[in-house]
Amino acid sequence: MKTGNKAENIRQDRKVSNEPVKRKVGTSRKNSGKTNFSMSRRISVSYTHMLIDTFLSCLILVIITYIVFNFIVLVMETKDIIETLMLSENISDTIYEIAVQRDTEIAIGDSLGEIIINTFQEFSLPHSKIPLWFFRKDHSLYIMIKSGVTVSNVAFVIYIFRDITVTALEMIVIFGFTAVLYIIVTVMIFFRGNSITKNVLNPIAEMTRMAKEITAQNLNLRLNVTNAKDELKELIVTFNEMMDRIESAYNKQNQFVSDASHELRTPISVIQGYARMLERWGKDDPEVLNEAIEAIGNEAENMKELVDKLLFIARNDRDTLILEEEKFSLSEMMDELVKETRMVNRDHIIEDSIEKDIEITGDRNRLKQAMRIFVDNAQKYTEPGGKIEITLKREGNQAVMSVKDSGCGIDSNDINSIFDRFYRADRARDRNKGGHGLGLSIARIIVLRHGGKIHVKSKLGEGSTFSVILNLDKNKSFSGTSSD
Helix, strand or coil: CCCHHHHHHHHHHHHHHCCCCCEEECCCHHHCHHHHHHHHHHHHHHHHHHHHHHHHHHHHHHHHHHHHHHHHHHHHHHHHHHHHHHHCCCHHHHHHHHHHHCCEEEEEECCCCCEEEECCCCCCCCCCCCCCCEEEECCEEEEEEEEEEEECCEEEEEEEEEECHHHHHHHHHHHHHHHHHHHHHHHHHHHHHHHHHHHHHHHHHHHHHHHHHCCCCCCCEEECCCCCCHHHHHHHHHHHHHHHHHHHHHHHHHHHHHHHHHHHHHHHHHHHHHHHHHHHHHCCCHHHHHHHHHHHHHHHHHHHHHHHHHHHHHHHHCCCCCCCCEEEEHHHHHHHHHHHHHHHCCCCEEEEEECCCCEEEECHHHHHHHHHHHHHHHHHCCCCCCEEEEEEEEECCEEEEEEEECCCCCCCCCHHHCCCCCCCCCCCCCHHHCCCCCHHHHHHHHHHHCCCEEEEEEECCCEEEEEEEEECCHHHHCCCCCCC
16 A cells, blocks of 8 residues: 555645644734723732831921920920029019020919919819829910929029920921822822723733633634833743743644554555455455454554553653663673674674773663664664664763665765654655654653763765764763653
């Protein structure tokens, strides 16, 4: 059955259909949504709360500073008045003189509590035990300070009344102006902050809206970064990069499923064909019966091999691939590989150069499987009578295993893709050569799991060289074991 051209056409059609058409989504205010409004409102309220806290802190500081300043001034003036009274010869004349010159009312009582002199006519000793500190007279507000004073060896109780009307009016004016200014600024911050925050958060609201709309049919949606700035721009770029990775992974998964289905379709069709042939003619024809049994067995084995490879790749994708860690001789493994290759291959010249006493820590069977894949490819694409070289050498703290053939070679445009799953180059990996196009993908997985690298050197018509480079240091060469 010839399926090469058909498979190639199907693969090209899939490649064209999977090309993403990037569509950018603009950040429109009308699409901001309730989430954006709610968040912007909360942030605006937070601005207002910060303003209130700042205002109250500043107001308390201003009040304390203003009161302390006036209290110090009042205490200093009171002290000066008391000193003047203590130095006076006629306390009564001095009191009236101070009352006139300093605009200060004074009352003096004796040691028994009787008021002797009182320039503050509204004042009388309170009958209650709660002292009064503030008094009103002629639409003015006074504060009283009580103190003891001794004049000519006679003890008196002095009551000094200071007019604080101007000070109180100043505080009212300051507080009133501050309150009006505070209300204006608060309203401006709330609404302006709400508007600014809405504009800033529009990209986030757009991300939310777009994330709700994304399905498998429109994974090509991307956010527009034109109007975004600073951290939001970085967030949008990160989101778009994430969508690129998701779209790429989804397309690869679709391609993988499509290719796997196509690979399974061929052996299934063959088995079905031979089953029909057996039903019609095979019951009585031993030759047809034997041919059908052999073909069905071969195709079943082919399907089993494909399924095993797919399971291997799937376990690696889920990070559940089991690798056995052991220390073994890489030289002995390569000698076995050369010996086995010569036993089964009589059509090619097998040359080897294996350096002795090279040991490594890793999964011996898996590494041998990877090198077997490279050797099988070399045999597959090298004409009978051609030469295949298998080498192992030590380079510093690294082991280099190489398989070189003299086959058809690989085009430079295909080298970067030959490790992709189900990939087949037109010349280098012709479907007529057999296989599923998964061997190099599996070899790459094994080498990377061991912390190694693969170098490919090839030229059309001159052959190819696949080199596996592994670190001999245990801590660098083996990446660990994943459990199923």
